[in-house]
Structure formats: C-alpha cells, structure tokens
Amino acid sequence: VGPDGVKRFDLALQAGQTEFMAGKPVPTWGVNGSYLGPTLRVRRGDQVAMAVFNRLSEASTLHWHGMRLPAAMDGGPHQMIAPGAIWRPQWKVDQPVGTTWYHPHPHEKTALHVYRGLAGMIQIEDGPTGLPDRYGVDDIPIILQDKLIDSDGTVSEHFGGTFGMLGEQIVVNGTYDPFLEVTSTRVRLRILNGSNARKYNLVFADQRKYSVVANDGGLLPQPVLTDQVSITPGERIEIVVEFQPGESVVLRSASGSDDIDDGDFDLLKIVAAARLDSSAAVPDRLPARPPIEAVAGARVRKFTLSGASKINGREMDMTRIDEVIPAGAREVWEIENIVYAHNLHIHEVAFRVLDIDGQAPPAWMQGPKDTVFVPGKTTVRLAVEFGTHTDPVTPYMYHCHILRHEDKGMMGQFVIV
Ligand code: C2O
Ligand code: CU
Ligand code: CU
Numbered sequence: 001v002g003p004d005g006v007k008r009f010d011l012a013l014q015a016g017q018t019e020f021m022a023g024k025p026v027p028t029w030g031v032n033g034s035y036l037g038p039t040l041r042v043r044r045g046d047q048v049a050m051a052v053f054n055r056l057s058e059a060s061t062l063h064w065h066g067m068r069l070p071a072a073m074d075g076g077p078h079q080m081i082a083p084g085a086i087w088r089p090q091w092k093v094d095q096p097v098g099t100t101w102y103h104p105h106p107h108e109k110t111a112l113h114v115y116r117g118l119a120g121m122i123q124i125e126d127g128p129t130g131l132p133d134r135y136g137v138d139d140i141p142i143i144l145q146d147k148l149i150d151s152d153g154t155v156s157e158h159f160g161g162t163f164g165m166l167g168e169q170i171v172v173n174g175t176y177d178p179f180l181e182v183t184s185t186r187v188r189l190r191i192l193n194g195s196n197a198r199k200y201n202l203v204f205a206d207q208r209k210y211s212v213v214a215n216d217g218g219l220l221p222q223p224v225l226t227d228q229v230s231i232t233p234g235e236r237i238e239i240v241v242e243f244q245p246g247e248s249v250v251l252r253s254a255s256g257s258d259d260i261d262d263g264d265f266d267l268l269k270i271v272a273a274a275r276l277d278s279s280a281a282v283p284d285r286l287p288a289r290p291p292i293e294a295v296a297g298a299r300v301r302k303f304t305l306s307g308a309s310k311i312n313g314r315e316m317d318m319t320r321i322d323e324v325i326p327a328g329a330r331e332v333w334e335i336e337n338i339v340y341a342h343n344l345h346i347h348e349v350a351f352r353v354l355d356i357d358g359q360a361p362p363a364w365m366q367g368p369k370d371t372v373f374v375p376g377k378t379t380v381r382l383a384v385e386f387g388t389h390t391d392p393v394t395p396y397m398y399h400c401h402i403l404r405h406e407d408k409g410m411m412g413q414f415v416i417v
Contacts, residue, residue: 006049006090007047008050009049010053011050011052012032012053012054013053013055013062013081013104014029014055015027015028015034016029016035017034018034018117019176020149020155020171020176021176024153026155027116029116029118031119034117037120038120039135039141040102040121040122040123041123042093042125043125043126044094044095044126045092045093047092048090048091048092048093049089049090051088052088052089053086054081054082054083054085059082059083060109060113061076061080061106062075062081062102063347064122065102065234066101066216066217067093067122068095068348068349068350068387069089069387069389070391071348071394071395071396072089072391073090073091074347074394075087075102075104076395076396078395093124095350096126096217096289097129097214098216098219098236099122099141099190099216099236100121100122100236101122101143101236102119102120103118103119105397107316108407108408110403110407111164111165111196111403111404111406114196115403116157119143120143121141121143121190121192123135123141127287128287129287130280130286131188131213131282131286132240133188137183138182138187139190140190141173141190142192143192144195144198144200144231144267145167145171145174145194146165146166146168146169146195146265147167148165148169149167149168159403162259163197163259163260163402163404163405164196164402165404166260168263170266172267172268179268179271180270180271182272183272185242185243186242186279186282188213188238188240189241189251190214191239193231193232194233196404197402197403198260199256199373200231201228201229201253201261202228202230202237202251203227203228203251203252203253204241204249205249205250208241208242209227210225210226210241211239211241211282212226213282214236214237214286214367215235215237215364215366215369216235216236216367216369217351217368217369218289218350218367218368219286220286220288220364221286221291222284222285223282223283223286224363224364226364229365230373232341232371232401232402233401233402234345234370234371235369237364240282246273248269248270249272250267250270251267251269251270252264252266252267253265253267258341258373258375258376288367288368289350289368291366292330292350292352294330294332295330298330298383299331299332300331300332300333301323301332301333302336303335303336303398304337305335305338305374305410308405308410309405309409311410311412312412315410316399316409316412321413322414323414323415325386325414326386327417328388329384329386330384330385330386331383331386332354332382333381333382334380335372335374335380337376337378337380339376340376341373341374341376342374342410343371343373343400343401344371344374344380344401345398345400346398347396348386348387348416349370349384350369350370350384351369351370351382351384352366352369352383353365353366353369353382354381354383355380355381357378357379386416388416390416391415391416392415394415395414396413396415
C-alpha cells in the first residue's frame with residue numbers, strides 16, 4: 001500500500017520449471033514464480049493498481065475472473081500484453097467477500113497459457129464473516145488442476161478431442177501427491193477449479209458432510225450441509241470441514257456421467273494434528289449479499305450452445321459485438337445446451353441459477369455465481385445482474401470455460417452502455 005492508499009501489485013509472467021512427477025522437471029510458466037502465482041488479498045473499497053510485466057517470449061493477457069470492473073481493465077483478449085511490455089490496470093474493488101482468480105485470456109490460446117501455469121487466486125474481504133480466515137492456517141486456497149503425463153515423464157500439451165485436456169495426474173496448488181496438515185477443528189477450503197476441462201465431484205473418502213459457505217460470487221445466505229458438490233472449470237466453492245485430532249481423511253473426486261468427470265481421483269490428503277485448536281462454530285447465517293432476483297418484465301436473452309464452438313450458431317469474432325446491455329440491467333439469460341457438457345462464464349456480472357431444466361438447483365448452488373455448468377441436453381436459466389461501468393467500444397466476454405471450447409470460438413462479446 002502506497003502513501004496514496006493505493007494497493008499495488010507487481011506481477012510478472014515468467015517461464016520456469018516444475019516437477020509433476022518425481023525427478024522429471026518440465027518447463028512451466030508462472031506469475032512471480034515458476035508455476036501459478038501469489039494469492040492476492042484485497043478489501044472491498046480498496047483502490048488497486050496492477051503492474052503486469054510480460055517476461056515471456058509471447059504475448060498474453062491477465063484476466064481478473066469474477067472481478068467487477070471496467071471492460072478496459074478486464075484483461076480479456078483485447079488487452080494483450082506484448083513480450084517485454086507492462087500493462088497497468090487499476091480499479092476500485094466494490095464487491096462482496098469472496099474468492100475470484102486471475103488467468104490469461106489470449107484469443108485462441110487460453111488453454112495452453114492456463115495449462116502452462118499462469119493462474120492465481122484473489123480473495124476479497126469485507127468485514128467479519130464468522131468463518132475461519134487465517135490464511136494458510138484455517139483458510140486454505142486449493143487450486144485443482146489435472147496434467148496429462150506422457151510415458152517419458154513429460155507433460156503433454158495435446159489439447160485435441162472433444163474436450164481438450166483431461167489429465168490423470170491431479171495437482172493441487174501445483175503440487176502432486178499433496179497433503180495438508182491442519183491444526184484446528186474447523187478449516188475453510190477455498191476451492192478453485194483451475195483445470196482446462198475436468199469437472200470434480202467433491203467427496204470425502206469417509207463420506208463426511210461439510211458446510212458449503214460460498215459460491216463463485218460470494219457467501220450463501222446460510223451454510224448448506226452436504227456430502228458432495230461439483231465444480232467445473234472456472235468455478236469456485238468454499239467449504240468448512242470439521243476434523244478430529246489425529247485423524248487423516250482424503251478429499252476425492254468421484255466419477256460421474258458428465259463426459260468431463262470420468263474416473264475417481266484422490267485430490268488431497270488431510271492430516272489433523274494430534275492436538276487441535278478449537279474453532280468457532282459455523283454461523284447459522286452468513287453476511288451474504290441480497291439474492292439476485294429475476295425482476296418482473298426482465299429482458300430474456302436466449303443462447304444455444306452447439307458443437308464444441310458455437311453460441312447461437314456462430315463462433316467468436318473479435319470484431320463483432322454480440323449483445324448490448326444497459327448499465328445496471330437485470331436480465332434473464334436462458335442457456336440451452338443441445339449437445340454434450342459445456343459451462344458458461346460471464347465476465348463482470350453476478351448471477352443466480354434460477355433453474356436447471358425447470359428444477360431448482362441444489363441448495364449449495366444457490367449463491368451468487370459467475371460460471372455455471374450446463375450439462376448436455378439441458379437448459380439453465382440465470383438471473384443476471386450487470387455492472388455499471390459503461391464503455392461502448394470495449395467488450396466483455398461470455399464463453400464456455402472448457403478452454404478448448406473457448407479457444408475454438410464458443411465465446412461472444414457484450415458491451416455495457
Ligand atoms: Cu476465467 Cu473469460 O474467463
Ligand atoms: Cu472471466
Ligand atoms: Cu464447452
């Protein structure tokens with residue numbers, strides 16, 4: 001924080017090496033390091049100033065996924081950073097407590113740049129929540145990714161097939177065979193699916209229940225106790241888990257039937273210390289933002305997802321504005337998926353999932369979000385709250401966050417006027 005009160009972050013996109021298999025370092029990219037980047041912690045009301053220095057040999061961008069900010073600061077495909085250049089976006093943080101993230105967004109190359117390791121978490125604070133919040137102690141960032149390792153130990157960068165990269169080696173925060181030692185009775189896990197395509201169905205090996213406290217865009221009004229939640233690429237979920245002294249449990253992903261969640265995987269082994277600090281109980285109510293309602297007479301926009309690359313029959317065109325949205329609009333977006341698994345992420349907004357094929361979503365999915373799974377042959381309706389940063393020429397994106405689909409053109413552009 002400078003004397004002017006501005007919170008400054010220096011971020012360098014750079015090359016390095018990382019091991020995803022013992023004794024086999026491979027070339028990777030990272031932000032201020034060799035793989036992934038620092039967790040950025042900001043408070044609502046902060047003025048932030050980023051300096052993003054591209055030390056790579058090719059152009060990229062850095063997009064603030066989930067942040068509410070002006071389109072020119074968004075870091076999408078129109079804000080390319082040439083090798084050797086520095087990009088300096090600034091904005092005022094004005095959104096509820098929650099977990100967002102950053103990753104590159106170069107047109108047709110997002111899959112490769114994210115897979116190589118350019119990503120990190122952003123945590124927004126906004127007053128007390130009653131939830132565990134000691135970073136790295138009882139408030140743990142968990143970035144889930146999968147790698148495809150060739151038989152010679154190198155990491156495959158083949159993004160072919162219907163969904164692109166679906167790896168069998170899970171890494172958490174860039175670490176293979178990860179484990180976490182916890183020292184208190186309740187721990188908050190802020191889980192980000194930073195994978196290219198894989199969906200994770202999160203369960204504990206002993207089927208224990210846990211409290212879901214937040215979705216992508218912030219807190220749920222009250223914790224939801226469950227034993228399984230799912231996240232697809234780009235989504236975040238925050239859970240609070242209880243531990244007994246000395247026990248050891250495994251967070252797993254259970255195989256499902258959604259094209260992108262095949263196979264059972266151990267994600268993270270968690271070992272509780274022999275003596276645990278006792279944590280406060282999870283509050284019955286959380287200081288959540290008011291739910292996003294579908295207002296009477298709201299404009300309804302329909303989007304049809306087809307094949308691996310089309311929204312409403314068209315592929316992304318950097319020179320075409322697909323939708324023009326009035327500042328502060330509340331709309332209903334109806335996403336009809338006529339093929340296999342996709343999801344939809346909308347930049348800049350917060351939305352609530354109204355229904356999935358006419359049925360209410362599970363309680364743990366009813367908080368504010370910016371990315372939603374749209375299973376094959378399913379229609380999802382969203383109540384969307386748009387922001388108020390107007391710019392008639394610089395667009396925001398909406399797209400499938402299965403990165404091969406985004407790169408192939410399953411993306412559109414909107415401006416807020
Ligand atoms: Cu996570 Cu358009 O991005
Ligand atoms: Cu985004
Ligand atoms: Cu898709």
